[in-house]
Amino acid sequence: MKPKVAFFDFAGCEGDQLQIANLEEDILALLGQVEVVSFREVMKEHSDNYDIAFIEGSCTRLQDEDRLRQIRKNAKIVVAIGSCATIGGINSLRNYKETDDVRKAVYGENAKLFDTYTARPIDAVIPVDAYVHGCPMTKEEFLSVVKSLLLGKKPDIPTYPVCVECKKNENVCAFERGQFCVGPVTRAGCDSCCVNEGTICWGCRGLIDNPNENSEKEVLIKNGLSVDDAITKFRLYFGWQERRK
Amino acid sequence: MRIIAKENFTEFINALINDDSLNVIGVKSKGEKFAFGPLDSAGELRLDYDVTLLPPKKYFFPQRETLVTYNIGTGFSAKDPAHTKQTVIVGVHPYDIVALLHMDEIFSETKSDPYYFEKRKSSVIIGVNMQKMSKWCFAPYMGADTIEYGYDLMLTDLGNRYAVAIGSQKGEQLLDKYAKGLTNALARDIQMVGQKKREVSAMCKQKLDFSPELIPEMLSRYYGESTFWENHSEKCLACGSCVLVCPTCYCFDVKDNPDLSLEHGERVRTWDGCLLEDFAKVASGENFRATRPTRYRHRYFKKGKYLFDRFGFISCVGCGRCGSNCLPDIANPVSLFNDMYREVQQSGLEVIAPQAPDINIQTEGNIDYVPRLATVIKKQPMTSFETLFEIKLDDGSVLGHDPGQFVEVSIFGVGEAPISISSPPTKKESFELCVRRLGNVTNKIHGLKVGDKVGIRGPFGHGFDPEALKGKDLLFVAGGLGLAPLRSLFNYVLDKRKDYGKVTLLYGCKEPKELLFADELVALGRRDDVDFKPTVDRCPESEVWSSNVGVITTLIPQIQFNPEKTYAIICGPPIMYKFVIADLKKRNVPDDHIIMSLERRMKCGVGKCGHCQINHIYVCKDGPVFNYAKIRGVPEAL
């Protein structure tokens, strides 16, 4: 019996769901293992009878919470896909600004028409069984998590930082190039893809479980970043995780 | 020695590149740094480099390598290591050559790694003497700035030409086949080469304040200096950079990677590092090196002491990669050892160079990474967490284990777990494993039915020696799941009862419902040739218990034994050993009469991947059975 799966999205860019479309021919192999009963972006049919729910996007409004709780009730396994769902993602950037200021800036006097609250990952509202980190998640990690769930084993998500993958990929360290990188405190699993493409790690997969944040900030400052800028850098993706500490 | 003009050398390299049967690797620029990579033309070669980002070890022990493939229908098979193209690596510095020689010894100790050696065999090393040196490099102090062997060819830049020292027949044949315009070196050339080599050490910007031969001894005095290690490791990011770029590091992890059909897949090994947080963590969640100072210290000890004791060399070639890659700048061995030396001097401690250790390296064949298929022939749940499995190898062979050894059990696509063998070697047709469901693999094992297949590797490890115990009184002390491995010896002793003296079994669990092998224990209680005493930490209202209540040490005063004649055999949760041993010592049991079985995170089973290491010992190879006299001084053991 193939497990039934469903896809849902909240406040996000749908980039993670696009990665599923980007599986290309592997989509067919995936369909050989699971039955998709709901995937609004791609199909008309919908069913509330599913085993595994994949959720993309952050929870940014009180009204989203009910929808999340309903999904949790229906599903045996809930998987958060993409940074917005796993750690709050780029949405958490605005948590540092007063909610009202943000609304006014975008909607002017009509701001009061649109409700919003602190952007949060979905595990702030419901228990989550598995995470596929990244902005966007990678197809490889998504498939790895799916295979683990199908095999009944706990997905193997790294607890070490991106530096491990960066060194294996023989990159020239960002700091050696006069740039600033949060790889040393960011969870690996992306195969250091951004540094491989010639840039830096922005931290989209969230902080590792026991980051040495002071050391990382010291490294940033030692290399020329101001204290304020170092703090700002951490807010790009770590906004929710830092506040939780 | 020969001489080749630079234009002819360029042609030589291009000739190699044009030969499709060869894989030609050389040092190229990468950003502002350098790295070994495939050459498209001789023009890319940068022999004037200082150091590469990663050492050439990546060609022999790659970042990621498939060891085994599996197919649910047919089982496991080795990824054939034999079809490697001839690889020519151009531009290897002497320190990296020294490192490869270290790796050769490490990868052939006890059991040899066929994947590594196949690549070593099919490669040609063209070294080059250093023209530039990174400011972090301290190779001259480690005697690795120049080298007289270990290469097939060694180049020295003499301006408009290279001097080529020939190190092997392979090297000579390569020159004969692809190079033109070679002449013999003149006395002047040879003199110049000598001069260039002597000039290398003058490039060194690092300064070690003492002779490196003092390192092993200094380290062993400094093991317990917590403040020293805490201060030096405070900024550690646990990023693993220092070990991942190191030419002599070889720890690895092994994971299963099924394909989407779940019908087949591969088992892959990848680089791992002891500085990473979860390196020494086991399925129960216990982490045997949970703090930064303990992990940080371990790297220095492994390089400067443990490998020295085992192989006779300090496993550091002074390349400086670790120091240059450490963002908080705490990984430079020179800084650390200078600090240590200064403290030693100030405290007046006397440190001398150690004697050359007694080295006895044997190689008994290749490591077998490929599991054999076996079938579950019986499944007997014992408690809510533990189930006894009886397993038979499909090829009909006998496992042939010693009591106390373990096997690595594979579940297709999920992974491998080390499980102690619970049955005695006298039971030949099959063997028994008592499995506690804890992590991915053990949970899957619990889900198996009679008739299902597993993969078995092993038996591994240093087990009990029943012969040496003949005629002695045996005092077995088992805590919880610790009874499972002890049973392999215990039941052997029962099978050969008259060969042994008094036999006592003390067995403790948290609660009555956690007792393992309950039926056998009942039968044991009826025997008059065995003194069996069970205990539980507590007995809840709902359960019935009429024997001792209290931790296992409360049983020790209840038994009589002659310490001179008695051998204690202990196995249980980590916390138990300290207390049991203390009580036995109070009863004057000699250290070498105390034998125990320890557990760590065992992966490869053959003392290579590094995960089970406690100080200088590999639990999977030197243990899991240890004599207390030998392990008493090992701080991480108990």
Added chain:
Amino acid sequence: MKHQNVNIDVHYVTRVEGHGNIFVNVKEGNIERCEWAIPEAPRFFEAMVVGRQYSELHHITSRICGICSIGHTLASLKATEAAMGIKISDQDLKLRKLALHGENLQSHILHLGFLVLPDLLGVGSVIPLASSNPAEVKTVLRLHRLANEMSNLICGRTTHPQRLIPGGFSKIPSMKELASLRQKLKDCIPDLLAVAGLIKTLAPKLPNFTRETEFIGLTAPDEYALYDGVLGSTDTGTAPVNDYLSYTNEYIVPISTAKRAKHARDSFMVGALARFNLNYDRLSPMAKKTAETFNFKPVCHNPFMNNIAQLVEVVHSVEDSIKLIDDLESADLKSQSEYKKPFSQIKAGRGVGAVEVPRGILYHDYTYNDKGTCTKANCIIPTNQNHANIELDMKALLPQILDKTNKEIELNLEMLVRAYDPCISCSTHYVKVYFV
């Protein structure tokens, strides 16, 4: 069968990106309510970038959309570069155009193959097509994969492309890699023609509906404008990009968390059809041929033909990409560092970047202080600009289809929305269709 009363509440229209609702209420033949409402969670990007550095803005705004990520990044970079007076090299310009072609290919093929084809074949999704029409599905997947390979090569990846940085590229492909891509593009043409052929047989299912509409997009004299151009309108002609505010006039409606826009009329349309209508004669030869097989000419006022316009653009993107790679080769591709950094000459200023993304013209408008910190931002998303037009189209279409069944009316309205290929979460919206 004339439906006197029709009530349609479509909550979260399926097979579109993002969430949007259709509300229809007809009593005795009188249309009381016909609304296109967006309830998607607002995401407030324009506020989030204030206070961040110029070197970060493209990374943040890329996250507005997962599908037109490359487009947002490029519009963002253009705005930043315009604000600080930075010019990119000719080589980087060509590479950016290739990036945009890759995005157009990926997005249009996804839309046509996954989102529209099911309607034309009468099924709920592409999933059953995997069994009933395996060859066609595989062809679509092959083309989609090629588009992604192209984006991966030029940009690093399709979604949130890392290689696009202020001033150019962090890393560029080698000529060898570009030549290999060029060969793959040439080799995909049979697949393209197969898809075009399939759509040709299904095209009669597209409703024959017109409503005179203003079309707005980028336009340029010598190329089919996607990356660069000036503002063009089928009603009013051209204007400089800096005048974009007068070409959008965003306003808020209470039923929508998305803003709407207007220009010469109450609404206008952007997207492939708008571009086709504005720039038809600059299409590549094969693209024009493809249009001809559908009897498709400018100026076409049938929004359903946006789908065909997308197909035509797919052919154009493939042909133009081949040409761009030829140009890069003949100009001798210059290598650069594989870790190039963003430009560092910062100054205070304001700049507008306009780019055609698959769904229409996109504007990013940034103001920076002399420290390179963003003090104000405005982003106008193409789908925002289409929302009013969608609603007016619905209002015009509805009376024409009132004699159909409830299900058919709903399907037609959904197909209308789908024809626009809306990217609603960009404008942060969510379509849901529920029957009341």
